[in-house]
Amino acid sequence: MENEEEKDDSIRWYVCGPTVYDEAHIGHARTFVALDIIRRVVEDFFRLPCIFAMNITDIDDKILEKAKEERVPFEIISERYTKKFFQDMRLLRVRKPDIVLKVTDHIPCIISFIQGLVEKGYTYETADGIYFDVNKYPFYGYFRQCGNLIPKENREKKDPRDFVLWKKSPSLENVPGWNSPFGKGRPGWHTECAAMIHEVFGDRLDFHGGGVDLSTIHHENEIAQMSCFLGKGWVPNWIHVGHLSIRGCKMSKSLRNFVTIREAIESKQMDAEEFRVFCLLHNFNCDVEFGEDEICEAKRTWSKLKKWNEEWSYAEKDLCSFFEQKAKKETEETEEWGEKADDRSWKTEIFIKLRNNFQTREVMLLILQECKKTLQLKAQGCFPWDTCSYIYQLLLIFGLKFPAWSLINKEQELIGLIVTFREKIRVALSSKVEDQQLRKDIFAICDELRDQDLKRIGIHLEDLKD
Numbered sequence: 001m002e003n004e005e006e007k008d009d010s011i012r013w014y015v016c017g018p019t020v021y022d023e024a025h026i027g028h029a030r031t032f033v034a035l036d037i038i039r040r041v042v043e044d045f046f047r048l049p050c051i052f053a054m055n056i057t058d059i060d061d062k063i064l065e066k067a068k069e070e071r072v073p074f075e076i077i078s079e080r081y082t083k084k085f086f087q088d089m090r091l092l093r094v095r096k097p098d099i100v101l102k103v104t105d106h107i108p109c110i111i112s113f114i115q116g117l118v119e120k121g122y123t124y125e126t127a128d129g130i131y132f133d134v135n136k137y138p139f140y141g142y143f144r145q146c147g148n149l150i151p152k153e154n155r156e157k158k159d160p161r162d163f164v165l166w167k168k169s170p171s172l173e174n175v176p177g178w179n180s181p182f183g184k185g186r187p188g189w190h191t192e193c194a195a196m197i198h199e200v201f202g203d204r205l206d207f208h209g210g211g212v213d214l215s216t217i218h219h220e221n222e223i224a225q226m227s228c229f230l231g232k233g234w235v236p237n238w239i240h241v242g243h244l245s246i247r248g249c250k251m252s253k254s255l256r257n258f259v260t261i262r263e264a265i266e267s268k269q270m271d272a273e274e275f276r277v278f279c280l281l282h283n284f285n286c287d288v289e290f291g292e293d294e295i296c297e298a299k300r301t302w303s304k305l306k307k308w309n310e311e312w313s314y315a316e317k318d319l320c321s322f323f324e325q326k327a328k329k330e331t332e333e334t335e336e337w338g339e340k341a342d343d344r345s346w347k348t349e350i351f352i353k354l355r356n357n358f359q360t361r362e363v364m365l366l367i368l369q370e371c372k373k374t375l376q377l378k379a380q381g382c383f384p385w386d387t388c389s390y391i392y393q394l395l396l397i398f399g400l401k402f403p404a405w406s407l408i409n410k411e412q413e414l415i416g417l418i419v420t421f422r423e424k425i426r427v428a429l430s431s432k433v434e435d436q437q438l439r440k441d442i443f444a445i446c447d448e449l450r451d452q453d454l455k456r457i458g459i460h461l462e463d464l465k466d
């Protein structure tokens with residue numbers, strides 16, 4: 001088994017998913033869209049195969065509180081908001097994880113992970129649960145050095161930074177729980193992720209993602225548990241997405257300053273494409289304000305790109321599909337060597353920007369600059385197909401989707417209207433117009449439309465006799 005694992009060189013990637021007790025807001029959307037963009041760049045631009053896993057915390061204090069409020073079993077709450085979260089992700093066109101891990105489906109593995117830590121002596125028991133003893137791990141706090149911000153909510157805790165691995169269910173209350181060697185209860189949040197990462201990926205994790213707010217405590221705690229469990233250092237590459245703030249404050253449920261994903265999209269504040277452009281325009285690791293200026297910049301950028309796409313969609317040469325273009329590009333590959341050196345430099349620049357910490361903002365600005373150049377060339381009668389197809393490919397990789405189909409449908413509709421209009425005139429001419437010269441002139445105009453104007457844009461019409 002170990003040998004099999006070593007042979008598998010796919011990137012092992014884990015993302016801390018949502019706790020499903022309420023609707024996701026735009027702050028969550030930014031985290032998941034930013035991570036989705038990075039995933040697409042890794043998988044489709046750098047062509048590195050990944051195994052992408054995400055957890056769903058479907059048992060938690062907040063879920064239990066909500067269930068109590070609504071007087072329903074907790075599963076009703078967690079299932080409702082899991083479904084909504086998936087719908088939101090679909091709306092934002094976030095690629096589905098390869099593996100989705102619902103905590104309640106993995107209780108036995110979490111119990112045996114805790115058991116491992118208990119046996120190695122890293123834990124202690126109090127009246128309400130099993131705790132991790134951070135002082136037994138000499139490197140605790142080295143990751144972010146913020147661990148001492150935690151309030152001591154349980155007097156029996158040896159150190160305020162100690163965290164619960166297993167929460168015992170109070171016997172008198174009707175609280176859901178699972179049987180375990182440490183009594184009936186449920187896992188603590190910090191231990192779920194560590195245990196499931198170990199269950200799925202074993203000793204090695206390559207990328208670990210999540211919102212930056214998880215880096216201070218949650219991920220510090222994951223590192224401590226994994227390193228103690230494995231008996232060796234555990235060091236994934238961390239991909240922490242910056243905060244989204246609204247009027248200078250972090251968007252969060254506790255501050256009640258949030259906009260849900262659905263609200264933002266249904267109120268037409270932003271559509272899925274504009275939101276993705278918004279994420280692309282702010283590098284994933286930066287904090288960003290969800291303000292008027294930032295929203296306008298994203299809308300303006302997307303409308304520029306759509307306009308650019310329309311310009312080329314209407315161009316005569318673009319009647320063949322994108323994939324035909326790609327095939328064409330491959331046959332022209334040898335010719336490309338003849339291009340001027342500076343034609344290629346912007347592509348190199350894009351490669352470097354993406355390779356160096358996924359600087360999507362800089363890449364988007366380069367794309368806009370190149371789009372402008374292609375339109376200038378088009379005005380001069382040149383068709384820089386290689387550049388255009390490269391831009392298309394990049395935008396597709398970023399997960400952007402042009403409204404191409406509606407455009408094509410409109411074109412079809414327009415062609416239909418022209419054909420019918422022309423037919424009606426020809427019929428009217430034959431049956432109702434006596435003046436021979438006028439008939440001849442109008443027929444000539446109809447023929448000109450068929451033989452010159454329509455042909456020029458690649459449409460071939462044939463008139464049926466009678």
Ligand SMILES: [Zn+2]
Binds near residue numbers: 015
């Ligand atoms: Zn986590």
